[in-house]
Amino acid sequence: MSDELKTPLLDELEKGPWPSFVSDLKQMAPKKRMVRDLLGQLEKSYRDKRGYWKHGGLVGVMGYGGGVIGRYSALPEEFPGVSHFHTIRVNQPSGWFYTAKALNELMDIWDAHGSGLLNMHGSTGDLVFLGTVTDELEPTFRELTAKDWDLGGSGSDMRTPSCCVGPARCQNACYDTLALTYDLTHKYQDELHRPMFNYKFKIKMSGCPNDCTAAIARSDLGIIGIWKDDIQVDQAAFAEYLDSGMNVQEYVVEKCPTKCISIEGKEIKIDNSDCVKCMHCINMLPKALRVGKERGAAIVLGGKAPIVEGALFGSMMIPFMKMDDFEELHDLIERIWEFWDEHGKNRERIGECVERVGLAAFIEGIGLEPIPQMVTQPRDNPYIFYEEYYEEE
Amino acid sequence: MAGISIEQIADEMYQMVAESAGQKKLKSTDLTKAITSKYGDQVSKQDCKDAIKLLIDSGRCVYGYFGGSSIELPHKEGSAN
Numbered sequence: 001m002s003d004e005l006k007t008p009l010l011d012e013l014e015k016g017p018w019p020s021f022v023s024d025l026k027q028m029a030p031k032k033r034m035v036r037d038l039l040g041q042l043e044k045s046y047r048d049k050r051g052y053w054k055h056g057g058l059v060g061v062m063g064y065g066g067g068v069i070g071r072y073s074a075l076p077e078e079f080p081g082v083s084h085f086h087t088i089r090v091n092q093p094s095g096w097f098y099t100a101k102a103l104n105e106l107m108d109i110w111d112a113h114g115s116g117l118l119n120m121h122g123s124t125g126d127l128v129f130l131g132t133v134t135d136e137l138e139p140t141f142r143e144l145t146a147k148d149w150d151l152g153g154s155g156s157d158m159r160t161p162s163c164c165v166g167p168a169r170c171q172n173a174c175y176d177t178l179a180l181t182y183d184l185t186h187k188y189q190d191e192l193h194r195p196m197f198n199y200k201f202k203i204k205m206s207g208c209p210n211d212c213t214a215a216i217a218r219s220d221l222g223i224i225g226i227w228k229d230d231i232q233v234d235q236a237a238f239a240e241y242l243d244s245g246m247n248v249q250e251y252v253v254e255k256c257p258t259k260c261i262s263i264e265g266k267e268i269k270i271d272n273s274d275c276v277k278c279m280h281c282i283n284m285l286p287k288a289l290r291v292g293k294e295r296g297a298a299i300v301l302g303g304k305a306p307i308v309e310g311a312l313f314g315s316m317m318i319p320f321m322k323m324d325d326f327e328e329l330h331d332l333i334e335r336i337w338e339f340w341d342e343h344g345k346n347r348e349r350i351g352e353c354v355e356r357v358g359l360a361a362f363i364e365g366i367g368l369e370p371i372p373q374m375v376t377q378p379r380d381n382p383y384i385f386y387e388e389y390y391e392e393e
Numbered sequence: 394m395a396g397i398s399i400e401q402i403a404d405e406m407y408q409m410v411a412e413s414a415g416q417k418k419l420k421s422t423d424l425t426k427a428i429t430s431k432y433g434d435q436v437s438k439q440d441c442k443d444a445i446k447l448l449i450d451s452g453r454c455v456y457g458y459f460g461g462s463s464i465e466l467p468h469k470e471g472s473a474n
């Protein structure tokens with residue numbers, strides 16, 4: 001890159017063994033004024049210890065209220081290349097599977113219309129195109145849709161549903177996360193593109209309690225695979241673990257949170273009635289243990305990262321739902337939205353709304369029967385107050 | 394439904410957006426609540442959604458974002474300057 005731009009503070013981020021975004025930006029800077037000015041503004045921000053971005057405004061593509069995040073430099077004279085630096089969210093394929101051809105198409109579009117910088121993937125799950133000007137938004141959108149891509153969500157809408165790789169690559173998957181993500185994305189196109197809620201609504205799908213999408217903590221509605229029956233055991237494979245010298249007692253038996261595992265001779269015994277499906281033993285002994293055969297998903301509601309209010313974990317709404325078809329889930333989602341629409345306040349996430357009105361009032365409002373498995377967090381007490389129980393005492 | 398068309402709802406919503414321009418940013422829910430409280434059972438939430446769709450797709454209104462999504466009259470980029 002040219003000698004004129006000195007970035008001593010950013011250069012620090014290139015030291016050490018890790019890949020550095022600064023090196024990537026420097027590689028592109030000679031080709032793109034936008035990237036060069038991005039480096040310049042970033043260096044200044046580090047030096048002055050303040051950000052120079054302004055967000056929001058009226059950028060978007062015709063008919064859509066989400067998918068584009070307006071960003072402008074507060075120093076357009078000094079850094080004209082980033083006077084506009086809008087982000088475009090591209091709806092990712094379920095499980096983030098791309099063909100090389102698809103990736104090349106995307107890169108060609110973005111090289112022609114934007115900075116060429118991208119983020120795979122943002123925390124929402126989308127493929128994120130970083131940095132373009134307002135006049136390039138419609139042309140980018142046109143080219144994307146001509147190749148069957150679409151924008152993702154942003155603002156007060158249903159955010160792009162996202163999932164783990166599920167049954168495509170993972171033996172732990174208790175339902176087809178990819179199919180559900182595809183289904184919800186298509187069914188709720190209006191909710192995705194036309195912001196109509198009090199605030200954002202994220203749906204994440206994890207195929208098992210390992211929860212690789214962090215659905216319980218990072219989504220308003222988490223759909224987490226679970227099984228109802230017993231963990232499947234291959235005793236011969238278990239014996240091989242013992243024979244290999246693995247300290248199963250220390251690393252598996254003693255680490256089971258409910259102490260429901262024991263070893264008898266060369267066999268593993270699990271008291272499944274006490275298993276809380278934490279996945280630890282299955283993760284440690286993948287050749288010997290498998291999730292059960294009666295599979296479905298648990299539905300948790302209200303998780304979120306701290307933004308307006310503090311972070312929340314999702315609360316258990318439905319401990320087990322069959323995932324053969326998704327109609328029961330659609331019905332639940334629509335009842336939740338209806339309630340939120342009626343009772344939610346501006347910029348209030350569903351979890352905050354539920355906290356304000358009370359979990360018991362909420363489940364009654366959406367027509368769920370209270371059951372003991374409804375807990376605010378794993379291994380917690382139920383949040384339902386059983387009046388009959390107390391009356392009998 | 395009792396003679397209130399989607400176009401009429403859209404016109405009323407447009408009026409609200411125009412009147413509050415520069416003072417208050419209205420959201421989808423504000424427009425829907427205003428219309429449903431005015432007409433009660435004569436309009437449904439779906440009618441309101443359809444009316445907003447009409448406003449946006451015709452270009453009479455656009456979506457904006459300032460800490461939350463709003464429905465606004467088209468104008469020059471807000472944050473640019």
Ligand code: SF4
Nearest residue numbers: 164170173207208212
């Ligand atoms: S959440 Fe479970 S099913 Fe999904 S990828 Fe992770 S381990 Fe596999």
Ligand code: SF4
Nearest residue numbers: 256275276278279281
């Ligand atoms: S899944 Fe967790 S709770 Fe269940 S048996 Fe294995 S370690 Fe114990």
